[in-house]
Amino acid sequence: MHTRGKQGRFDRYLVTVEALIGIGVVTAILGSSYGPAPTVTFVFASVALAFTAFVLFKMVVSLRDPSLDVSGRFRDEERDRLEEEKRLLLQGIKEIEADAAIGKVDAHDYAHLRGTAERRALAIIHHLRALDERWMNEAKRQASRVVPSSTAAPSPRASAGTESAAAPSTRHALASAPPTSASVIEVRAESTSSAEPSAFASSVAGGRAAPAVLFDDRPITCKINQATKNDLICDGCQASSPLDARFCIGCGRPLRSPSDESKPDALEDR
């Protein structure tokens, strides 16, 4: 599926166009003798039938296709969910800001509502970043294993070799490169054995946690709640403060305040 390049796609277009032309010609010929309405319905019924036959074929074939069982074939579900929740939270924050701006919410509630949403969103952002970092590290590790000579850790895409289209992120490249699919499974096996709750926290702090947990099966809410308790790093002194802190514990510098943030797009909801 993913090995097909530009040529394959072009071939498929060609086949589709040819099929359409063929159907058109048949319709025209039949239509001239049987009248348009019966012909059109007949052709529609036949095309639907042909489609059915094709799909039934795929249905049977997919039963014997072990590559479908590799979970990396699909998107990273956890990430999608996090992105979705982040989107909702940011949207909620903007709505609250807009509400406050037109006087619908009073100052105290505004601080509370915004604060909770913000903390949660921040935790998610941290988590997402950590996920990315872990994938990157894993990709580098894989790359260095596949191409032992290169120490400078080339891009995983190049090392995987077969992926021709530009993958949106290393995560996808890793997941969809067929030759490495065996090693993906390997990584999974390795990761499930080393799964432990604090792995995520450690990777937030360091990002170096090399054979990290790729698949963490705990519910998202649990992870987020834990992450909410985690620390925030001050830009100035690198000291860590609780995520809901307004000022840095180390140097007292404001970590963030609602007033100094620009909010030009606050009324956005998607």
Next chain:
Amino acid sequence: MASFGYTLLLIAVVVTAYTISMAVVGHHTRRPRLVVSAEFGVYALFGLLTSATFVLVYLFVTNDYSVKYVQHYSDRSMPLFYKVTALWGGQDGSLLFWVWVMSVWSAIAVVQNRDRNREIMPYTIVAMSVVCAYFLGLLVFICNPFETYLATAPTDGRGLNPLLQNPYMVSHPPTLYLGYIGWTIPFCFAIGALAHGKLDYAWIASMRRWCLVAWVCLSVGLALGGLWAYEELGWGGYWAWDPVENAALIPWFTGTAFIHSIQVQERRQMYKAWNMVLIILTFMLTLWGTMMTRSGIVQSVHAFAQSSIGEYFLIFISVVFVVSFGLLYVRRSQLAPENSLESVVSREFAFLANNWVLLAAAFFVTFATMFPSIFKWVKGEQINVGPSFFNIWMIPIGLILLFLTGVGPLLSWRKSTGATIREQFTIPGILAALTFGIFWFALGIEHPAAVITFALSVFVTSTILQEFYRGTRYRMKNAQEGPIDAFVTLLNRASRRYGGYIVHFGVVLMFVGFAGNAFKLEKEASVTRGHSVSIGRFDVRLDDLVFEDDGQKNMVTAKVSVFELGADQSKATPIATLEPAKWAYRKPEDQVTTEVAKLMSLRDDLYLVLGGYDAEVGTAALQLKVNPLVNIVWLGCAFLMFGLTIAIWPARQRATQPSPLRRLWPSIAGSGALLIGLMATVLAFI
């Protein structure tokens, strides 16, 4: 060809069974390829049913009267358009159409989620397939549309009743079906989420748009039914609380409650279990509605065949009830709210109140529809309930709902304080009070329900305008935009919110139209050629009676001139000519249709019916009606569609959007096309 269609249905049953088992097995043995195979099963079902549906259409267009269904609902003389649409003219065909649409919807839902929501998909597919399997079972075993005459086949069909050969009647059932079936998809996602236990944002996110689509289809379906009644039936109204209409209205209430309360779950992580209850209820009510109209449990002026499928529906509804609520009970701990209701003056509570009121409406309409049956059971006597019975409770419920429409969006999440309430409600409150004063005291209209409706409408409209104004002003200040740019960006960026406001405005308009019913005028008169009769501000003169025959039918037309009376009732200015008519078809069985003539304006409709005539003397018996504000209802419906299109339209990334206007044009074009289509059908049949 007919037996081929039946074979397709049989294969579809097998494929559905395969799909269900593969999805279940694949999920439990953790073999995704089986689930993938099940997905292809869903596509195959779509292909098979599409083919079967076109086979039935083919039988219609080739006049194959050896097929019972074709013979019952069409004849040779029917135009092609009505032959094709006779597909859903009867019960068996409607069921085929139903399950076909269901297969289309499920195929789309599966394609959308082919690499997303993998955990909840297996059971979502199972739920979809079980629903399909149930309807397929009905088709295969009980009402087979491909059934043929065993002995000699008739050479011509019985034809479709001319009353049903009307564009509204053609579009009304399928739109309703789209709505009904639209609600099935969110229900299936809910079941998928419940079965898997993944109850976070995923299922809400994956079906939010489905809900809106289902909702708009159901709303438009209801409106088309009303338009048909108004245009074709000739009694001058659009809603009579008939059980068949109510059956579609009840799930509309719960569905509306659902699309409101999922917003609370999105923002505040509350009402999670409640949302599940609502979507399950909505789905069950769509089944219930189908059963109610099909089984003859309730008396209706619509003469449905009292078929035996009622009991099968009852069994299926019970299964759905037990399974869904059982799952809900098992998963109850995962559906605990993450926040609690902190104040009664908050948007959460406004949503809750809205839900209660909508559910009360659903409950009452169900109860009142079933009431004659209950009464017969309790007291042993038969009674009839008229619209007035419904109005006792539905008028206050409607008014509370209208009030909440205005209040809800202005309250803040969590709680509203005195200051914010003052800031939000001062202007709308004053305007509403002023309206009430003007109508009640100054104009002396002593019709409480109507005056309150007008006051509340002004209240809600001003809150909406205030929202738009404040939002625009806020953007102008923050983004340094001109007023028009700011306004368009507003619609663009927060399309769900402001689209929602436009929908609310549409609802307000509909309420204003409903209130117009209080000022109806009605008159019956026999008018001789050259004489006139007056009603309200109109003076109607009969100019001529014309008799024609076009071979298919006999037509009697009254040519009528309408004058508008001046303030002193003396000066009359001619404004229009109308031609109410009566057509008598030769086939089937001397069916008479009344061709209503209307003089339409936003202010009112003059509605003329030719009830009878005396050819020798040249007298026409006319029924005259003035229906104030009735067109506002249809206008409101158009706003509703427009607002919803804006709300549904997928947002693109900001980086790729050149200008706000450009980003908005597809939704404007889309709803514009819808509007024009609606207008065109209306105009074509005036």
Next chain:
Amino acid sequence: MSSAKIKILLSVFVITGASAYVVGDTLFAENAEHLTYFHNADVVLAQPEAMTGKRIRMGGHVEKGSIFQKKGTLEYQFDVRPVLAMVTHQDVAEKTLTVRYKGTVPDTFKEDAEVIVGGALGADGVFEAKELIAKCPSKYEAAKKEAGTY
């Protein structure tokens, strides 16, 4: 008991109370003017004295060949015979009752159609109808009623 449980109990109480009120009010209120008793035509035929002057709705089929319309007016007169499936007084099952009606009639009103007339039986034994409902052919089962021919 937690406050959440109290809230749930309270709302359940309020909801059941309200629905019980609605049900009770409509079911047992004797002055329910919005409810009209519905009788098959045979009930009216069997006991005309008891029915005279009472506002009821009556169901039946329009007798063949009995529809008269005063030319150029909206005044109708027709005979109604009981709906066979619902007959309880067998002795009058074959009889008919004359109905007078003024107003527009629905398109589905014709010979043999099933109708519901609302009004009262007059002292002269003629039913004075204020409303006339004819069963819609609707949507679906347009012709099935007529007969199982073929």
